[in-house]
Structure formats: structure tokens, C-alpha cells
Amino acid sequence: MAFEVRPERKPQGRKALVREREEYFRLMDQGVSSREACRMVGINPRTGKRWRNGRRATAHNKAKPPVSRPGEQTGPTRYLRQDERIHIADRLREGASLRVIAGELGRSPSTISREIRRNRSHVRGDQWAYRPHAAQSRADARRPRPKPGKIGQNPELRDYIQRHLGKRWSPEQICQQLRRDFPGRPEMHVTHETIYQALYVQGRGELRRELARALRTGRAMRRPRRQAQQRQPRMARPMVMISERPAEVADRAIPGHWEGDLIIGKNNGSAIGTLVERSTRYITLLHLPMGRAPELVRDALADAVASLPQHLKRSLTWDQGTEMHLHHEFTITTDIPVYFCDPASPWQRGSNENTNGLLRQYFPKGTDLSVHTRGDLEAVAAELNSRPRKTLGWETPAERLAKLLTPAS
Incomplete structure (x- = not known):
């Protein structure tokens, strides 16, 4: 039945204008302006404004909140609420930027931009206006699920x-x-x-x-990867983080603590392993002609440290690359504990990072590293180990290491 304006305009007293309020908000949801909706329902424009925005406390009247509508949410939600859309419309009329509005509502600027683009009302031609109640109606109409694909x-x-x-x-x-x-x-x-x-x-x-x-995977079911418990672990055993590394490693006074990493070749298809002793800066390169699978890196590391005396096999610090997936097996074989750096913290392996930069003079980025033989790697390591270093008092890494090996021999 069509809405009819009351013929008698007597004050309603304690009796609420239920039908008028429902019709007023229905018209607002259709995009009708507040003033026009008030005229069609037969109420004062100030009444419609009070229904939408509430009323501040004055000397003669108490404050009143906005009228709550059926199904309206008041707490924080994933989706924009009607009061937030009203705030957007008010601030747009005041000329506020989208970033300012987003900050006031605690939302992303892209959320505000997308809301205006989706739910604005076209007035004439290219002109548009953002009407919050019409926007709320459009959003509610799109939300029900399931939808036809x-x-x-x-x-x-x-x-x-x-x-x-x-x-x-x-x-x-x-x-x-x-x-x-x-x-x-x-x-x-x-x-x-x-x-x-x-x-x-x-x-x-x-x-x-x-x-x-x-499909590439051939799977008929999607495999979720967002939940932490459904992800494949990066390492076979829990990592021991660098925060648990002995304090003696930091000052470089005691030799035998190593830093390691890989330098990667063209299209991630080849790699060379690098080991640097923190006290002497002595360099050892790992030959990985068959790739950087965890078992290959494990075996290459074990071969590299096999000939070292026990007092030079104290610890190894690595980043969280998956090539160290079998770090526990390396520790069992060599009795060398492995410590892992924090994510995105290359400075925790400063000597190794510096060495990798020196090695790029011999093995430039974007080249195939698998073409280099074991002899090539040994020649490059020998050349770097024979360079005098300022940090070593202009001694070479080879000279420093020889001093450490002489008593042990």
C-alpha cells in the first residue's frame, strides 16, 4: 500500500512516527535527498536530520543518538557501516581528501576510493554525488551469498x-x-x-x-596455504636463532666461528657456496655443479670443514634459505652447531655479505655459475685469501689462519 501523509498534523507526543520514519529511510536508500524525502513524508527537515545524525545536548534538550535501523551494526566490522558512509558524505561536501577521511575512519584510502567509485549516484552527465543511504542500499543488495557465477x-x-x-x-x-x-x-x-x-x-x-x-598442478582441489599450520615448514628441524649464539662469537676474539651463504647465478639456476671465518676472514668456496638442493649443500659443507682442526669448528651462521633444510644432519656429521639469522637481517652476517660483494668481481650477477670448475673456485679463494686486509693490520687471511693452524699441527 502506498504511503499517505497524515491528514491531521497534530503533535504525536510520546507516539513515535514509525511509518514516517520507515518511509523516510526507504526514500533515502533509493537516493532521494533528505530535504525531498522529508517533504514527501510530511515531516520537518530538522526531524529527518535528527533521525540520521542524532542531536547534541543544549541548554533545553538532552542529547539523542541517531535512530537505529533494523539490522544496523554498531561495532567494528570488515565492511563499511552506514554511519561511516554518512561521515564520508559529510567530509566530501567539506572538501576533505580521501586520505584524511580514511585516517578519520581507521580505514585504508583504497577502501574509501573504492566505496565512492562503486556506490556513488550519477546526477546528470558526468556529474555524480555520494549519497550515503543509497550507497548503503547498494552495498546491502550486493552482499547476500551465494551469487550466480x-x-x-x-x-x-x-x-x-x-x-x-x-x-x-x-x-x-x-x-x-x-x-x-x-x-x-x-x-x-x-x-x-x-x-x-x-x-x-x-x-x-x-x-x-x-x-x-x-592445470599446471593437475590438482582437482585447491590447497590452502594461508594458514600457518598448513604451510610446509622451511626447515626439517626447528631453527636455533642467532640470539642464542654464544656471546664469544660477537667480538671475533675466538676463531672457529663461520658465516655462510650462497651466491646465485642466472635465473636462479646455479649457485656457489661461500664460507667466511669471522676472526681471520678466511674464505672457502663450495662447488655446487648439480644445484643447491639441501642434500647437496649439506654434503659440500661437510667436505669443506672435514679437514679443519677441532678448535676451528665452533659454529656456523646462515640465513634462513631453504638450502639449509637439513642443517641438523650437518650438525650431527660435523658437530658444528648452526645458527640462523633473523629475516631480512643481512648485517648479522656482515663478513659474509662483504665477501659476496668481492666475489661478484669474479662471478658477475646474471651469469651461469655452473660453468666454473672446482679448480676455478680454489684459485679465486686463494687470490682473495692472499690479499692484505686493513681490518687484520694488513695481514692476509691466509697468514692469520696459518698462525692458528701451526700450534694445532
Whole structure:
């Protein structure tokens, strides 16, 4: 039944204007301005404003909060609330920037920008206005789930995707090709995530399940990776962090503490291992012609330290690279504990980082490191170990190491 303005305009007293309030907010949700909605309902514009924004305390009246509407949320939520949309509209009229508005609401600037772009109302031509109640109505209409999928509603799009999946194209390749083949038809544009969901989400039936075998992984089910308990551990055994390393390592007074890392070749396809003794700066290079798999790095490290005397085998500090996945096996074989640096903290292996920079003169970035033989690596290490170092009082690393080996021999 259509709304009718009350013929008698007597004050309602304690009786609330229930029908007027419902009609007022219904009109606001449709994008009608507040003043026009008040005229159509038959109330004073100040009444509509008080319903929306509440009332401040004055000398004669108590403060009143805004009228709560059914289903309205008041606490912090993932989605914008109506009071936040009202705040956006008020601040836009005042000329505030999107970043300022986002800071006031505790939201991301991109959230505010996306909200205005999605839910603004076109006035005439290219002109638009942001009306919060209409924006709230549009957002509420889009929120209910489940929704019919875009692929399932468009047979042409579905056939195109299935045809290219049959050719073993990846979903990302397909979505980019759709934009090239149908530049003026947004209904034929999807993201690769839409294609994955059409394959993986049960009950949609938008794409044939057997097409999942054409994906690179060949899996018919998505494997979640966001939850920490579902991720593959980086190391086979728990890491011992650098914070637990003995204090004697820091001052470099006691020899036998080493730092290690890999330098990587072209396209991550080759590597050379580097070891630096912290006290003498002596360098040892690991030959890894078959790659940098954990078992290969473990064996190369064990061979490199096998000939050292016991007093030069105290500890090894490494970054958190997966090549040290089998660090516990290296420790069992050599009796050398391994300590791991904190993430993104290369300065905790300063000597090794400096050495890697020197090695790049011999092994430039973007080159294939697998072409170098063991003899090549030994020649480079010998050349660097015979350079006098200012930090060693102009002695060479080889001379310092010889002094340490002479008593032991």
C-alpha cells in the first residue's frame, strides 16, 4: 500500500512516527535527498536530520543518538557501516581528501576510493554525488551469498574458457587473452581467480571438473596455504636463532666461528657456496655443479670443514634459505652447531655479505655459475685469501689462519 501523509498534523507526543520514519529511510536508500524525502513524508527537515545524525545536548534538550535501523551494526566490522558512509558524505561536501577521511575512519584510502567509485549516484552527465543511504542500499543488495557465477551465466564465456583450458592454457593466460579478443565487452572479462573458483568450488558446475587436470598442478582441489599450520615448514628441524649464539662469537676474539651463504647465478639456476671465518676472514668456496638442493649443500659443507682442526669448528651462521633444510644432519656429521639469522637481517652476517660483494668481481650477477670448475673456485679463494686486509693490520687471511693452524699441527 502506498504511503499517505497524515491528514491531521497534530503533535504525536510520546507516539513515535514509525511509518514516517520507515518511509523516510526507504526514500533515502533509493537516493532521494533528505530535504525531498522529508517533504514527501510530511515531516520537518530538522526531524529527518535528527533521525540520521542524532542531536547534541543544549541548554533545553538532552542529547539523542541517531535512530537505529533494523539490522544496523554498531561495532567494528570488515565492511563499511552506514554511519561511516554518512561521515564520508559529510567530509566530501567539506572538501576533505580521501586520505584524511580514511585516517578519520581507521580505514585504508583504497577502501574509501573504492566505496565512492562503486556506490556513488550519477546526477546528470558526468556529474555524480555520494549519497550515503543509497550507497548503503547498494552495498546491502550486493552482499547476500551465494551469487550466480559470471561464467555459468554466459555460455560464450564458458565455452571460450573450457576450450583454452583444454589447450593447457593457464587461467591467467586465458583472462589476459579475453581482454585482447573482446576489448569492448566487459561481460567477457574475468579474473584468473574466477576461473579457479569455477573449477574448484563444489556445487557451482560452471566448468567441467575434469578440466582441472589440464592445470599446471593437475590438482582437482585447491590447497590452502594461508594458514600457518598448513604451510610446509622451511626447515626439517626447528631453527636455533642467532640470539642464542654464544656471546664469544660477537667480538671475533675466538676463531672457529663461520658465516655462510650462497651466491646465485642466472635465473636462479646455479649457485656457489661461500664460507667466511669471522676472526681471520678466511674464505672457502663450495662447488655446487648439480644445484643447491639441501642434500647437496649439506654434503659440500661437510667436505669443506672435514679437514679443519677441532678448535676451528665452533659454529656456523646462515640465513634462513631453504638450502639449509637439513642443517641438523650437518650438525650431527660435523658437530658444528648452526645458527640462523633473523629475516631480512643481512648485517648479522656482515663478513659474509662483504665477501659476496668481492666475489661478484669474479662471478658477475646474471651469469651461469655452473660453468666454473672446482679448480676455478680454489684459485679465486686463494687470490682473495692472499690479499692484505686493513681490518687484520694488513695481514692476509691466509697468514692469520696459518698462525692458528701451526700450534694445532
